[in-house]
Amino acid sequence: MENQHNYRPETLMMSYGYKPELSEGAIKCPIFQTSTFVFKNAEEGKAFFELAYGLREKADGEEQGLIYSRINNPDLEILENRLTLWDGAEDCAVFESGMSAITTVLLEFLKPGDLLLYSTPLYGGTDHFIHHFLPKIGVNAMGFVPGEESEGLLQRIKDAGLSDKLAMVYVETPANPTNALVDIAACRSLADACSTAERKVLLAVDNTYMGPLWQHPLQLGADFSIYSATKYIGGHSDVIAGAVCGSREIILRVKTLRTFLGNMAGPWTGWLLLRSLETLKVRMEQQAANAARVAEFLRTHPKIEKVYYLGFLSEGSREYNVYKKQYTSAGAMLSFDVKGGEKEAFRLINKLRIIKLAVSLGSTESLVQHPATMTHAGVSPEHKEQMGITEKLIRLSVGVENADDLIYDLNQALEQL
Numbered sequence: 001m002e003n004q005h006n007y008r009p010e011t012l013m014m015s016y017g018y019k020p021e022l023s024e025g026a027i028k029c030p031i032f033q034t035s036t037f038v039f040k041n042a043e044e045g046k047a048f049f050e051l052a053y054g055l056r057e058k059a060d061g062e063e064q065g066l067i068y069s070r071i072n073n074p075d076l077e078i079l080e081n082r083l084t085l086w087d088g089a090e091d092c093a094v095f096e097s098g099m100s101a102i103t104t105v106l107l108e109f110l111k112p113g114d115l116l117l118y119s120t121p122l123y124g125g126t127d128h129f130i131h132h133f134l135p136k137i138g139v140n141a142m143g144f145v146p147g148e149e150s151e152g153l154l155q156r157i158k159d160a161g162l163s164d165k166l167a168m169v170y171v172e173t174p175a176n177p178t179n180a181l182v183d184i185a186a187c188r189s190l191a192d193a194c195s196t197a198e199r200k201v202l203l204a205v206d207n208t209y210m211g212p213l214w215q216h217p218l219q220l221g222a223d224f225s226i227y228s229a230t231k232y233i234g235g236h237s238d239v240i241a242g243a244v245c246g247s248r249e250i251i252l253r254v255k256t257l258r259t260f261l262g263n264m265a266g267p268w269t270g271w272l273l274l275r276s277l278e279t280l281k282v283r284m285e286q287q288a289a290n291a292a293r294v295a296e297f298l299r300t301h302p303k304i305e306k307v308y309y310l311g312f313l314s315e316g317s318r319e320y321n322v323y324k325k326q327y328t329s330a331g332a333m334l335s336f337d338v339k340g341g342e343k344e345a346f347r348l349i350n351k352l353r354i355i356k357l358a359v360s361l362g363s364t365e366s367l368v369q370h371p372a373t374m375t376h377a378g379v380s381p382e383h384k385e386q387m388g389i390t391e392k393l394i395r396l397s398v399g400v401e402n403a404d405d406l407i408y409d410l411n412q413a414l415e416q417l
């Protein structure tokens with residue numbers, strides 16, 4: 001009788017998709033540091049290319065053979081197979097950076113005349129691409145603030161006569177650095193309301209902040225779950241990478257454009273991420289547990305004005321309801337306002353000893369940064385104000401250190417204010 005047990009992703013991260021017998025019995029997948037692959041004979045080479053170029057359908061049980069490392073490589077294929085498990089996706093494509101994952105999706109699925117609707121604030125690189133590159137190919141963009149994704153927004157698009165132009169809704173939730181929440185299911189409804197039988201409006205979610213563990217956009221109706229794998233997936237601040245998860249059909253288009261842009265991840269990156277995935281769940285769970293302790297400490301400290309942490313949303317609020325249906329954890333990202341302004345914020349940051357000052361997030365070590373003058377320095381003053389990115393705001397990505405040591409570090413720095 002066949003074994004019906006469904007293993008959880010964290011169990012499969014050590015073995016899924018890898019056959020030791022194909023690699024001299026090595027328990028770990030080796031780094032396939034090779035540009036090209038030898039065909040057994042000319043007939044095999046012909047068959048591989050027929051599939052790669054879509055010249056015929058796959059025969060029963062036939063798999064795409066290895067051709068050339070811009071098209072496929074075992075380290076990438078195994079990594080992609082493992083990444084699908086967390087999101088419950090049919091397929092995945094990995095990239096040399098989060099930005100290349102994002103831009104490849106936008107380039108493949110948008111064309112001149114299209115409208116892109118996006119939540120604000122977006123990651124700076126994504127925002128730049130939308131405002132400085134997409135207009136050059138005739139793609140227009142319209143932003144909305146978290147909480148606006150409802151009938152009112154749909155009406156705004158209809159009133160502007162743009163509902164037949166809408167091609168994609170692009171969402172980042174929780175928003176960086178304020179943790180404002182966008183309702184993914186409401187975005188799906190909005191996209192559906194603007195879709196026709198011939199033209200489906202697509203929904204993309206940048207899942208870097210809470211995925212792949214605590215938010216599953218595909219289950220909430222999204223077509224893409226996109227990652228900067230530089231953050232939690234990589235998790236050790238030693239690699240830049242990206243990924244896109246979605247249906248077989250969607251990822252086939254993503255991978256086809258990737259083949260011609262040549263922005264796939266290399267075998268080293270793939271291998272490093274396979275290693276990272278084995279500890280993904282324990283890392284993220286420890287980070288979230290530490291964040292809860294740190295947030296609680298900051299909340300009651302007399303020199304702290306406000307803490308933006310998903311565990312502190314008030315019951316019954318719109319955000320709380322989105323939080324309950326969309327997340328399984330409050331996560332490990334928080335931000336807080338110190339009493340005062342830039343001077344106090346800088347002093348606190350400069351006095352920290354264990355917690356490092358650097359942008360990026362999701363890694364084993366805790367990091368702080370000052371959004372107003374660092375990651376969000378390019379945002380206009382009125383946008384900053386609208387989003388609550390003030391001079392007193394500090395963002396903290398909580399790592400796997402001992403929570404008492406993190407609290408000690410914050411406390412000694414706060415005492416010096």
Ligand SMILES: *Cc1c(COP(=O)(O)O)cnc(C)c1O
Nearest residue numbers: 097098099123206208228230241
């Ligand atoms: C870091 C980040 C990106 C960009 O990813 P890279 O790997 O740096 O290219 C995109 N979105 C979010 C939310 C990020 O934090």
